[in-house]
Amino acid sequence: MNEIKVSVKNLQIGNYIRLPLTWHKHPFLLSNFMIKNEEQIQIIQQLELDYVFLVVEKSETLLKQKEPEQIIQLSEESSHDDINDLHGKMHSEKLSRIEQLQKYKRSQKRAEEAFKHSFAQMRGLINKLQTRPLSAIREAQELVDYISEQLKQADQITLHLMDDSTREEGLYYHSLNVATLSMLMAKQCDKSQDEIKLIGMAAIFHDIGKIKLPTQILRKTEPLTKPEENLYQMHPIYGLKLLDLMNKFPSRAKEIILKHHERLDGSGYPKGVAGDQIDDLTQLLSVIDEYDYICNPLLRAKQPVPPYTALSFLFKHRSQKLNKRYIQLLIKQLGIYPPGCVVELSNGHVGLIMSVNSERLLYPKLMIYDPHVPRDKAAIIDLEHVSLSIKRALQPSRLPKEIFNYLSPRTCTSYFFDAVGGE
Numbered sequence: 001m002n003e004i005k006v007s008v009k010n011l012q013i014g015n016y017i018r019l020p021l022t023w024h025k026h027p028f029l030l031s032n033f034m035i036k037n038e039e040q041i042q043i044i045q046q047l048e049l050d051y052v053f054l055v056v057e058k059s060e061t062l063l064k065q066k067e068p069e070q071i072i073q074l075s076e077e078s079s080h081d082d083i084n085d086l087h088g089k090m091h092s093e094k095l096s097r098i099e100q101l102q103k104y105k106r107s108q109k110r111a112e113e114a115f116k117h118s119f120a121q122m123r124g125l126i127n128k129l130q131t132r133p134l135s136a137i138r139e140a141q142e143l144v145d146y147i148s149e150q151l152k153q154a155d156q157i158t159l160h161l162m163d164d165s166t167r168e169e170g171l172y173y174h175s176l177n178v179a180t181l182s183m184l185m186a187k188q189c190d191k192s193q194d195e196i197k198l199i200g201m202a203a204i205f206h207d208i209g210k211i212k213l214p215t216q217i218l219r220k221t222e223p224l225t226k227p228e229e230n231l232y233q234m235h236p237i238y239g240l241k242l243l244d245l246m247n248k249f250p251s252r253a254k255e256i257i258l259k260h261h262e263r264l265d266g267s268g269y270p271k272g273v274a275g276d277q278i279d280d281l282t283q284l285l286s287v288i289d290e291y292d293y294i295c296n297p298l299l300r301a302k303q304p305v306p307p308y309t310a311l312s313f314l315f316k317h318r319s320q321k322l323n324k325r326y327i328q329l330l331i332k333q334l335g336i337y338p339p340g341c342v343v344e345l346s347n348g349h350v351g352l353i354m355s356v357n358s359e360r361l362l363y364p365k366l367m368i369y370d371p372h373v374p375r376d377k378a379a380i381i382d383l384e385h386v387s388l389s390i391k392r393a394l395q396p397s398r399l400p401k402e403i404f405n406y407l408s409p410r411t412c413t414s415y416f417f418d419a420v421g422g423e
Contacts, residue, residue, distance in 0.1 A: 101380055118180075119176055144201055174293070180415060199284065262282070284323070291311065
């Protein structure tokens with residue numbers, strides 16, 4: 001991108017500039033932006049800068065050398081006190097944004113720590129299932145109790161995007177994702193605590209039958225043959241047989257596990273049941289399972305899909321097979337642009353959606369791409385507090401390499417929540 005140094009005395013409306021200052025040392029939302037009015041120019045001139053960088057390709061007006069009388073006229077257009085007042089207001093707003101960012105980072109850290117702890121529990125209990133089944137069930141119940149208690153206490157939920165997962169541990173991530181989102185949606189649907197815990201237990205073990213499948217099926221990179229597909233579709237039955245060996249496992253959760261791939265139109269498996277033969281909690285879990293599987297397929301033959309595309313696919317192509325009301329509730333729960341989406345903003349900046357709040361779904365928090373700011377210090381903005389909007393979602397695979405590497409869109413999408421929600 002072509003940048004040239006420009007004296008602050010010669011700035012004009014329509015110039016797209018980059019300030020040679022860190023984000024914390026100026027009152028503007030971002031360090032690079034389009035100049036929209038004379039007041040912005042005068043505030044820049046108060047920053048004690050000799051020059052800024054003009055981004056030629058993004059500027060709407062060509063740079064012209066100003067005559068001395070034009071510079072004098074510019075400084076007289078607004079009173080000195082008015083500019084100082086505006087500068088002070090912008091500075092206060094900036095300090096407020098910095099404080100909110102610090103709260104957000106604490107919220108994100110709490111979610112990350114809870115996620116790591118829950119993931120370790122998930123991995124441990126699944127690995128114990130065949131050798132120490134009673135211990136596995138007890139630990140699963142402890143995990144479900146922990147998540148349900150956090151949800152019970154929360155007035156608002158902030159759903160955060162977690163660090164990238166690996167496909168080698170896909171079963172653990174998938175099971176935890178489905179458990180977390182299913183319990184969260186059950187709470188949103190005003191289900192009882194017992195039902196929330198029940199769907200949590202079913203979600204943790206819903207794909208456990210896959211540990212009985214040959215590894216070459218799960219790791220196969222080509223489409224499955226018909227016999228392989230038939231064997232793959234036996235995993236709900238395999239899971240049920242494993243859990244039937246445990247007297248303490250809830251029988252209703254077993255029913256959910258057996259039927260989580262059944263579809264309302266009868267096109268599912270393993271039995272091909274339809275309609276009212278599939279109970280309400282199973283229909284809820286099936287929507288979450290399908291969404292997460294599209295984002296994070298366990299089969300190597302399937303490629304991960306961005307969250308925005310996955311939600312769109314469910315709405316357009318699964319409304320006859322899955323519970324349409326629950327699809328709509330999932331979209332409402334995650335927002336139109338869920339965490340993990342890469343988007344273009346109305347000012348042309350590109351960002352990665354990091355979190356959504358249950359009460360403010362239209363205003364997610366984003367990490368903004370800025371090649372002049374180190375990634376670990378990237379600006380995170382809250383759309384609720386800025387005059388910006390999302391213009392469109394972007395396909396990560398089509399991003400320029402430098403933007404892809406900076407934003408690091410997740411290959412596999414994992415979520416966890418903070419019940420405090422940014423304090």
